[in-house]
Amino acid sequence: MLPTELLQFRVKAGLVEPRRLRPTTANLNLAADLIGVFEDHLGKRRWELDEAIRALEVGRQDFKTVRALAHLLTGMGTFEAGGHVDPVHVRAKVFELAQAHVPSRRQTPHLLEQAARALSSGSPLSAADVASSLYADLSDQQTLVTFEPPAALELIHRYDLAQAQGMLYRAYSLVITARRNEPARYKQLLKYLKFFGLMVTVEGDAEFGFTLTLDGPTSLFGSTTRYGLAMAKFLPALLHVTKWDLSAALKPRKDLSWVDPGDDEWSFQLTSEDGYVSHYAPPSEHDSALESGFAERFAKLQTTWTLEREVDLVPVPGGVILPDFRIKRGDASVLVEIVGYWRPEYLRKKFELLRKSGRQDVIVCVSERLNLERAGVNPSDFGERVVWFKGVLHPRDVLAVAERMTGP
Template identity: 30%
Template sequence: MKWFAKTPKKSTAVESDERAMLTSDQSIVEYKGGRAFPDCLTQGTHRHYTDYATRMLSVYQDGIGQPRYQLHRQIEAIFTDEPDCPVRRIQAFCKLLDDAGDYQTDPSGEATKLRLKIFSMAAQFHPLVAQPDRLFESGENDIKARIAETLGQSWEMIEQTLYSDVLDYQRLERFEGYANPAALLSRYNVAQIQACLYKAEQMTVWASEDFKTILRYAKLARLLHEIERVDASTYRLVFSGPASVLNETRRYGVSFARFLPALLACRRWRMTASLKTPWKQPVQLALSDKDGFTSHLPPPEMFDSSVEQSFCEKFGNQRDGWTLIREGDILHHQQKTFVPDFTFCHADGTKVLMEIVGFWTPEYLAGRRQTLRLFRDHKIILAVPEKSLRDGAAIGDNILVYKSALKLTSLMEILERFRRDYNN
């Protein structure tokens, strides 16, 4: 059993909410029987890691103002007597903890200028010694105090910025951290899978739910796709990276890694990824929603708007021979995809799709009209708010206008019209 972490209520885009990802040097993966097995901490074998995680979080929570290298040394000390903790695992923990905080930076290069000034002032008293005597009169502490007085700052303040442009010496300013020790361990497991995906050349996902979320995040991760319907409720989605034709695996492997947390947040899916290895043998990474990994992203919302939710509750699962399915179809043409909000299936074989426009802009409506033209061979109803229509605008047969909620009588009339056309 793996650790589970609570997720936030709202999701953000892959590019803006990209959480800590490891480097290849921090990746731990075992290859066996043509399969890849990223390092994974479980509650059975690694239950004692909960205490380690608690101590690691305390180091950073109490470490505001300390330089990075001191924090890392304290993390290393926690695992001194732990035989089951390779160096890469410790380095991975440090990376995840670092990325959950904010460190002092020096974008304007003031640290370099300050060092030049201080070293120039100190050079006048060279050599500096810890204990001055008759031969060496310049004591280090005395000269530091003199320089601080000249600059009008305490030496402690000077020391905090003297090496702020050197990564190891940057000081921790804020630590957002993780909700609890289990969240840190859960994040570690996902980060190791992400690092394994750096070697991926292609990813195949079989999905039975949350198509819209999967495709939206794949687009944000700049993945190309091929889509095939497997059965009535399952699609096979093959993703490849934009740089695949250039044979730059690491570049689009990172795109797969960015996409992974969104996939983990979805329901009813399984995935395989083809990995490139140094010995040129094909290796597969396999995952599914049953494996128990937790995303830092929340599960997709069941409905995009209150209008959709209200309509779905009012219509029910079936009405007058029509069965209602939420996001049951993917329409695709080359790299353009469209997942309508609802699919209506009649017992006689008629299928009608419906997209509900809730929040809208003129640009959004124009895009939806273009989408309808692209997929005009399908029966699609577009439900639009009355306030979005211009005065005198022509309303097509497939347009359902609503004020605050969809009227079922108007909808049923359009559905029946489509059904008559289908049967004639």
């Protein structure tokens, strides 16, 4: 992400619009030049890299764009203290030896040679090695040791997304309307919500869409931006959900001279059609071998039923259910939830949510290998909608239950 001073945006009628870079020849060339600078400075000190970046800024009015692109590239590299000896140990030895001499620049070469002899173990050190290691752990003295160069267009996509993320730093509420999606997309979405400590309330239905409401820093933590930063980190995960709209309420920045002092609130709007690109890895199609095996076996059946991965969220008081599959035949539709190999606390929550949902159209497939007694759950609560299986979940067993539930 970008620091606040590198965010560029405009506000029109209370609506915040982050700056985006069009993939013009000039912008692609700028991105390529910066990537080349980083590649040329592998193995060199950070201060040398910083000087090369500043040279690219000379005479440019868009110097903030240069700095923002460079900041993103910095996150794609690794900086470490150079040399073969820990700088902390080098400084300790040099300062220890210096105590025995009257301060004098003429003593410096002698001190460095003494320190080199004292610190040598295995391969010998020179006075120059000691001098280069003395402050090698300071930020500007660190060495760029690895760098994974992106394509120029990829860097521009990262810039656009980073500017959008920056709009959420000061968000105090965020509402997402999610349409029908693959369960893997929803599951990744909810996984990241939990990972970043975001609290969400899910409401709605398949016909009108599901609304996910997130509280922000003003309502929870006063003026801190900690929660807003978490929302910003969450945004790349949202991009993997195929159909959604986002609306965020922001606290206006009063530190900018061009901001209308009468503004009480800004709004930031985003949709899945805006063309932002995520750098987070996309979720796998199936969460487990159980699911993928079930889908493969179902595809080989000669049946009038069809299997769908595109399943709706099922909001439940205290949580949400994401069924693994939907099987359909004409107007008949049944959800399929596979409960495989999980910890007792997960099982307890899973079955509690299934009970709370009150849904009578969910087939619950339960592995006989689970220690349900230890988890304190009783699948018999779901009556004839339970399908027991051992190592393999057979689609014919599930379809037999679906037939009973929906009729011939």
